[in-house]
Amino acid sequence: MAWCVVSQTDQRRNMLIDILMSTSSCNRETILNIGDDDLAEQLYQCLKGRRYIIVMDDIQNVNAWDDIKRCLPDDRIGSRILFTSRNMDVAIMASYGGSNYPLRFLVEDESWNLLKWKVFNKEPCPPELVDVGKKIARNCGGLPITIVMIASVLKLLEKKRSLWMEVAENITSYISKETNVYMNMLEQSYNDLPMHLKPCFHYLGLFEKGREVPVQKLIMLWHAEGFIGKEECMKSKNVAQKYLTDLINRNMLLVSKRSSDGRIKSCTIHGAMHDMCLRLAKKDNFMKAIKE
Incomplete structure (x- = not known):
């Protein structure tokens, strides 16, 4: 299995390197020294005859797929390419006849379970924080990225009800104050x-x-x-x-x-x-x- 974050690479060479590093036994330094044409051939030969799954995460332009699809052999043995995208039109064009699965927002129980797991992992949530924790999860509006980012904020706070209640009332301001990753990801959609x-x-x-x-x-x-x-x-x-x-x-x-x-x-x-x-x-x- 290989994972390629397209929005962060957006260049054919970088995408090929990401996939090859996940599928080849060659070390990173060796792969980085391979020329562009040889890189495509190396990836093709590496995957030839093998069943693979490749995730192209956050594809924003169908050209990213067009740039590398010839490097991926189709031996009809069950290999799959999975795209994720914030743009349904791009997903449809990239899949050309494949299945599309629009993601729904999380319901309240799912939001709370995700938040709880991200903050406490396998440890139980203190009883005095359960109700306010559920309120925080609910105020994230079912958006997984919001839940994950606010969980990173909660992990740094003392486990006090008053502090968590303040977060519950100011979700966005806490996220924007504590991390730029969340805002950068949202603004990319606008850009x-x-x-x-x-x-x-x-x-x-x-x-x-x-x-x-x-x-x-x-x-x-x-x-x-x-x-x-x-x-x-x-x-x-x-x-x-x-x-x-x-x-x-x-x-x-x-x-x-x-x-x-x-x-x-x-x-x-x-x-x-x-x-x-x-x-x-x-x-x-x-x-x-x-x-x-």
Whole structure:
């Protein structure tokens, strides 16, 4: 089995090195000294006749897969390639006919079990921290990365109920204060947005966190602000619907309700994304939230 984090490498040579280091008996120094063309051949020969599974984690552009697929032999013996992506369109293009499995948010019990395991490992959680711990897990909104990051904060704190309660009320501020990894990962999704979608995403910060936003109202407001561009052979309302779908496929926007015929009636934005939206909107001089 081999694991390649595509978003961190994003270069053919680096991806080949990551995979070869997981599948070959050669040491790291030997692999790093192999030339580009020989590297591809070495990987192909290493995998030839073997059943393998390769995980390409966080693929953001189908070109990353196109760059290396010829280096992976298909001997029809059960080998598999698994992609993870924050963009459904990229996942569909990369799999071209394979199965896609959109991940759901964790339910409360799953969130609490993950948080508890990350903080205490196999040790039991002190009884006085159970209720506040469940509140923290619930306030993470079912997003695994949020739970993992807040667990790293809790591990550094004294196991006092008052300290945990403070964290429960200020999830995002604690994460952003204690670690930049979380914010960098979220902002990468924003940075990958095409320019025409960035103001549409910024605008979501105007709505109250957790509020369901009617799609027709949102599209009407985007139109009023002049965010909807012109595309050849497409009506303006269809362009706006395309923008909405693109934000949903990139997991920047969540579907709340659908009509009986499957059309999206309302949407919302995850709490962590909402906080990031406000921060980036202020940074980009798009808007500024004023609290009384």
